[in-house]
Amino acid sequence: MVRQEIERKLQAAFKPSHLEVVDESYRHNVPAGSESHFKVIVISNDFVEQRILNRHRSVYSVLAKELEEGVHALALHTYTEKEWAELGDSVLSSPACRGGSNTTSIF
DSSP states (O other), X not given: OHHHHXXXXXXXXXXXXXXXXXXXXXXXXXXXXXXXXEEEEEEOGGGTTOOHHHHHHHHHHHTHHHHHTTOXXXXXXXXXXXXXXXXXXXXXXXXXXXXXXXXXXXX
């Protein structure tokens, strides 16, 4: 449900030529079925002449409700169509989970 709502909102806000919303919650220390960690790839010419920080702020603004209600992390990849083509239509993999509450304290 959360993933679909994120897709719907980003589609409406940015009219992307390419959009991927990947639920990566399973890679983190969260209960089964959680929808709390996402990788988001948005390719839109709305980002032309925008710095990455402003692109991310725009996405956060659109997804403010989801961020308040349980989405813990967004790995954002925001590109113009030209930038996306230059990358060969690919992005880096998300980093491994650092363990959250599974980590052991050394103190």
